[in-house]
Amino acid sequence: MDDFSLGALFLALIAILLCSGFFSASETSMMALNRYRLSHLMRKGIKSARLTSKLLGHTDKLLGSILLGNTLLNVAAAMLTDLILQRLFGHEEWVILLGTLAITFIILVFSEIMPKVIAASHPERVALPSSYVLAAIIKLFHPVVFVATALVRLFLWMLRIKVQTDQSKHKGSLEELRMQVLEAEHFMPRKHQKMLLNLVDVERVSVNDVMVPRNQIEALDLNAPVEQLREQLATCHHTLLPVYEDILDNIVGLLHVRRALALLQHESFSRDELRERLQEPYFIPADTRLLTQLQQFQERHLRLGLIVDEYGELLGLVTLENILEEIVGDFTTQTPMHSGKLRPQADGSVLVEGTMPLRDLNRKLGLNLPLTIAKTLNGLILEHLEDIPEAGTSIKIAGHPIEILQMQDRVVKVAKIFPIRQQQLND
Numbered sequence: 001m002d003d004f005s006l007g008a009l010f011l012a013l014i015a016i017l018l019c020s021g022f023f024s025a026s027e028t029s030m031m032a033l034n035r036y037r038l039s040h041l042m043r044k045g046i047k048s049a050r051l052t053s054k055l056l057g058h059t060d061k062l063l064g065s066i067l068l069g070n071t072l073l074n075v076a077a078a079m080l081t082d083l084i085l086q087r088l089f090g091h092e093e094w095v096i097l098l099g100t101l102a103i104t105f106i107i108l109v110f111s112e113i114m115p116k117v118i119a120a121s122h123p124e125r126v127a128l129p130s131s132y133v134l135a136a137i138i139k140l141f142h143p144v145v146f147v148a149t150a151l152v153r154l155f156l157w158m159l160r161i162k163v164q165t166d167q168s169k170h171k172g173s174l175e176e177l178r179m180q181v182l183e184a185e186h187f188m189p190r191k192h193q194k195m196l197l198n199l200v201d202v203e204r205v206s207v208n209d210v211m212v213p214r215n216q217i218e219a220l221d222l223n224a225p226v227e228q229l230r231e232q233l234a235t236c237h238h239t240l241l242p243v244y245e246d247i248l249d250n251i252v253g254l255l256h257v258r259r260a261l262a263l264l265q266h267e268s269f270s271r272d273e274l275r276e277r278l279q280e281p282y283f284i285p286a287d288t289r290l291l292t293q294l295q296q297f298q299e300r301h302l303r304l305g306l307i308v309d310e311y312g313e314l315l316g317l318v319t320l321e322n323i324l325e326e327i328v329g330d331f332t333t334q335t336p337m338h339s340g341k342l343r344p345q346a347d348g349s350v351l352v353e354g355t356m357p358l359r360d361l362n363r364k365l366g367l368n369l370p371l372t373i374a375k376t377l378n379g380l381i382l383e384h385l386e387d388i389p390e391a392g393t394s395i396k397i398a399g400h401p402i403e404i405l406q407m408q409d410r411v412v413k414v415a416k417i418f419p420i421r422q423q424q425l426n427d
Contacts, residue, residue, distance in 0.1 A: 006084065006087055006088075009080060009083065009084050009087070010084065012080060013077060013080045013081065013084065016073050016076050016077045016080065017073075017077060017106065017107065017110055017111050018111075019069075019073050020070055020073040020074055020077065020107065020111035020112075021110060021111040021112075021114070021115040022115070022130070022133075023066050023069050023070040023073065024070060024111060024112050024115040024116050024119075025115035025116060025118060025119035025126050025130070026066060026119070026126065026127065026130040026133075026134055027063065027066045027067075027070075027116075027119075028115070028116040028119040028120050028123070028126075029119035029120075029122075029123040029124075029125075029126035029127035029130065030052070030055070030056060030062065030123075030127050030130075030134075032119065032120050032123040033052070033056075033123045033124060033127045034123070034124075036180065037124065038052060038053055038056075039053075041124075041128075046128070048128040048129065048131050048132065049128060051131040051132065051135060052127055052128055052131040054135075055131055055134060055135065055138070060149045060152070060153075061138055061142075061145055061149065062134065062138065064141070064145040064148055064149050065134065065137050065138045065141045065145050066134070066137075068141050068144060068145060068148070069137055069141065073111075074107055074111070077103055077107060077111075078100065078103055081099050081100070081102070081103040082096060082099060082100075084099075085099040177200055178197065178200050178201075181193060181196045181197055181200060182197070191329075194329070195327060195328055195329075198326055198327045198328075198329075199327050202290045202291050202294075202323075202326055202327060203289065203290075203291050205289070205290040205326065205359075206286070206287050206288060206289055206290060207284055207286065207287075207288045207289075207290060207293050207305075207307055207318045208286040208287070208307060208315060208316070208375065209290070209357070209359055209371075209375060210290065210318060210322045210323065210325075210326055210357070210359070211307050211315065211316035211317060211318045211322070212316050212317050212318070212319075212322070213315070213316045213355065213375075213376070214248065214314055214315055214316050215355075216316075216355065217242060217248070217316065217317055218236060218237060218238055218241060219241060219242040219243065219244055219248060219251075220232060220233070220236075220241045220242070220243045220244070220255060221243075221244060221245070221246070222243055222244065222245050222252060222271060222274065222275065223245050223246055223271075226269045226271075229269065229271075229274070230264060230269060233257060233260055233261070233263075233264060234264060236257055238257070239256060239257050239258060240254055240255070240256055240257070240303060240304045240319075241254070241255045241257060242254055242255075242281065242304075242306060242317065243255050243274075243278055248314060249313060249314050251281045251306060251314065252275070252278065252281070253275075253278030253279055253280060253281055254278065254279045254280075254281055254282070254304060255274070255277060255278055255279070256277070256279070259277045260274060260277055263277075281306055282300070282302055282304070282305045282306065283305065283306050283307075283308050284296075284305040284306065284307050284308070284318065285307075285308065285310075286307050286308065286309050286310075286315055290323055290326060293305070293318065293323065294320075294323050297320050297323070302320075303319055303320040303321075304317060304318070304319045304320070305317065305318055305319075341353045341355075341356045341360075342356070342364060342365070345416070345418075347418065348418060349416050349417060349418030350365060350416070350417050350418070351405070351414055351415075351416055352377055352414070352415050352416070352417055353377075353413070353414060354376065354377050354378035354381070354411055354412035354413055354414065354415060355376055355377075355378060356376060356377050357375060357376055358370075358371055358374065358375060358376060358377060358380060359371060361377060361417075365417070367398070367400055367417070368398050368399075368400075369397060369398050369400065370397075370398060377412065377415060378411055378412040380397065381395065381397075381402065381404065381412050381415065382412070384397055388407075388410050389404050389407070389412070390404070390407065391404055391405060391406055391407050392404065392405075400417055401417070401418060402415050402416070402417050403415060403416040403418075
């Protein structure tokens with residue numbers, strides 16, 4: 001070292017600090033890199049993205065090489081600083097102490113903190129170009145890193161700690177996907193964001209969460225008087241009607257009302273002709289996932305299914321429209337708050353029908369009523385009280401005061417929920 005001038009030693013020290021900063025920045029950028037963004041760049045054919053993904057596939061080798069290089073450079077910086085101080089001030093112990101503290105501070109600020117802050121702020125700009133240099137360094141340090149990583153794996157095996165070195169095998173959960181959509185609120189309209197969130201959540205929902213309950217099914221009794229059949233066909237609100245004989249559990253088919261309109265033109269109305277126009281009923285287990293049922297409707301070219309429990313009893317029905325509404329929202333020209341089931345009051349409360357599904361209630365009013373106990377507001381109140389309440393009873397569920405206003409046939413007909421913030425009502 002005596003052959004080198006003092007200026008050359010200072011230049012060497014600066015170069016070492018810069019290289020150390022490179023290792024620090026590359027380590028942080030590699031770990032902070034967005035894996036979804038990296039996959040997108042790979043599909044676009046960017047070579048540096050492919051190389052970066054390959055390096056991240058062996059995290060142990062990548063980190064081992066980076067740490068080895070950084071450690072060697074930091075040690076070299078300390079030794080070079082000691083040599084420079086000896087040239088300037090001799091072998092004074094206090095000078096060596098101050099020099100050690102000074103180089104430690106310089107390494108901390110300029111080779112550790114500052115590069116890592118920059119890399120964390122711009123991981124893609126740092127990681128992709130760095131991948132070429134790191135690939136060469138990994139090959140250079142392979143023998144030493146191989147021995148070091150082998151020892152690390154041995155100690156981890158002795159401690160019974162499982163590690164996954166290939167980060168590309170990490171599978172994102174639904175919650176992570178949901179967070180990705182939530183964080184993308186600045187890049188898409190809020191309505192589109194809600195649709196994507198609903199699409200993510202639909203995997204958790206079963207058909208009995210969105211079904212039309214049994215007592216609200218509009219169905220046709222094939223054994224009813226002819227005039228009653230005529231009137232019901234002429235005034236029904238749906239294009240598909242379940243058809244039964246005597247009792248609703250005895251479903252004999254599905255009728256497309258349009259196919260039966262021609263029969264209304266004839267004076268003689270034959271039940272046999274009506275029966276000939278029936279389609280085979282399609283039954284669905286109550287726990288079928290909504291997304292699975294959507295695929296079943298698509299494959300079978302159907303729009304309506306009848307939901308049955310494990311004993312074969314009819315619980316309700318679900319239509320293609322019910323499923324699509326879970327994703328894109330209600331198909332209605334009226335606002336949800338004025339659809340009849342929700343009636344805002346001047347004091348900020350809301351009158352709610354007992355048959356209102358809890359999922360719709362939570363979504364439209366911003367509540368957090370539990371969904372595991374019951375499916376409707378009536379069911380939730382009955383399960384909470386474990387009794388049939390009387391009108392005027394007030395309770396609190398999940399922090400929301402609820403007053404029962406009207407009972408009918410042992411069922412909560414109308415309830416009042418308050419207080420509701422005005423901004424929630426506007427949404």
